[in-house]
Amino acid sequence: MSDLRELYQEVILDHTKRPRNFGTLEHATHRAQGHNPLCGDQLALFVEVEGDRLRDVSFAGRGCAISTASASLLTEALKGKTTAEAHALFERFHAAVTSSSDQPIDVAGLGKLAVLAGVREFPMRVKCASLAWHTLEAALARRAEPVSTE
C-alpha cells in the first residue's frame, strides 16, 4: 500500500476541514442528490448554469474526507467552466481514479484535482472520490433520481 499520506494529502485535509462553496445555492438552476450507501455519505450539488456556463457551483451534506474534499475541489474547478468542459473534466478525473495502479497516472489537465488520483490505490474509496462527480452529471442531466454509487 502506498503511504496513507499519499491519500490524505494536505490539500485533501484542507478541503475536508474547510470545504469551499459549502451550502445551498439560492439561484441554482440544476441540483441533484448523491448517496453512497456503503458509508452513508449524502451530498447535494447545486449548479447555476447561465447559457452554457456553470456560473456558480456549491455542495452540502456530509461524508468522509475523500468525498468532502472531492466535492469541494469540484466546485472550485468547475466555476466558470462550460458544461462541455465540465463533462470533459469528469471523464479525465474518472479515468485517473479508476486507472490501474501499475499504469502511470495521467494527471494532465486535472489541475488541483490530481491530488485525488491516489485513491486508485484504495478500491473501496474510489466511490467516495467519484460521488460528487456522478452527482454533478445527474444535476446537469436533470435526473430526478438520487445518484447512488451502488
Added chain:
Amino acid sequence: MSALDVEALRKQFPILARRIHGKPLVYLDSAASSQKPACVIEAIADYYGRYHSNVHRGVHTLSEEATAAYEHARAKVRDFVRAQSSREIVFVRGTTEAINLVSQAWARPRLRPGDEVLVTELEHHSNIVPWQIVCEQTGAKLVVAPIDERGDVIPQEYARRLGERTRVVALAHVSNALGSVLPVAEFARQAKSVGALVVVDGAQGVPHMPVDVGALGCDFYAFSGHKMYAPTGIGALFGRLELLDAMEPWQGGGSMIRSVSFAKTTFASSPERFEAGTPNIEGAIGLGVAIEWLERLDLSAVHAHEADLIAYATASLSAIPGVRLIGDPRERAGAVSFVVGDVHAHDVGTILDGEGIAIRAGHHCAQPVMDHFDVPATARASFAVHNGRDDVDLLVAGVRRVQEIFA
C-alpha cells in the same frame, strides 16, 4: 482475569498469521464475520475429501455418513441453544433468512390489518425490513420501541407499546452496532402476557454468551454460523415445535416432501419442511464443529474474557481526547462503537487498515441507530476469543495515528 489462553487460541486461526500492509493482522471485525479456527476449516476439507454426498437421499455409505454428520450438527445446535428437540432446529443460510422464514411462513398468513409488529430502534436491518415487507403485505403496522441516550431500549416505552394488537415482537439479543445486551427474558415475558410471538435475532448473542431458548422464553431464535467461527452461508432457526408444525412451507422443492427418502423416519414435517433443496451440508458440519470447539472453550469463559476486553477497550478508547464512544449500554457484549472527532468512520477504517487493523466502518446495517446518535457512521471494534488487550493497545495507537493525520 481471563481463563482463555489467547496465545494458544491465536495459533488455531491460520488467518492470523497474515500480514496486512506489512503489519501483523489485528482482527477486530468479528461482529461482521468471525475468523475460523483450523478445526472448522479442516472439517470442511475432511467432509469433501472423505464422505461428501447428498443428504437424506441415498442409501449408500457416503450418503449415510453425510446425513449422519448433517444431523449430528443439528443435534449440536439443539444442545447449544438448549432446545428440546432436533425438530426445532431448521438450517438456513443465516439470521436474515431465518427471520424472513418466520415473517413469511408464520406471520404473513396470520397477520391482519391493524395488527402490530413491535421491533426496537436498535435492530439490524435484517430484523426491520422483513417485518416491513410483511406489514406491507398484510396491512399490519410496524411499531418501534425507542432507545435512550445510552443505547438501551427504554423498558417503559417498550411496555407501553405492547398491547392486544401486538402479534409479533422481534428484537435483537445483542445490538450489532452498539453491543447493547437486551433484557430478552423480561421483554419476552411481557410480550407473552399479551399473547405476542417472540422472535429473537441472536446473531450477536450466540458468539458471546450461553443461550438457553427456554430460559429466554422466546418462540423463535435466529442466528448465523459465520459470526460464531463457523462458515458463511449456514445458520439456524430455533422454533417451538408446535409453531413450526403449524406453519406452511415457505419454499417448495426436494427434501421437504414426505415421500422421498431414507432418513425421514427420524424426522417428521419439521425441520425438513423448511429445508427445500440440497442444504448447505459443509456449512452445517462446520457449524457443528464450531459449536463443539466453542463448548470446549466454555462459553462462560468466553463471555468473561470478552467482558474484560470490552471493559479495557471502553476505558482505553474513552481516555483518548477527541474520541467519543457511541452508546454506553448498561450491559455490553461483543462490540464497541466510536467516532474520532469529526473524522469520518471510513477514513478511520482506511488508516487503521494501513496499520493492519481490521475494524468495521459504516452504519452497520443499523441506520436508525446512526440517526438516533446523529452520526452518519461509526467505527466499530468487535471482539472474539483470539483478541487480547494487546489488540486494544494497537487499536488505540492506530486511533492516535488517525488523529495525527487529521490534526
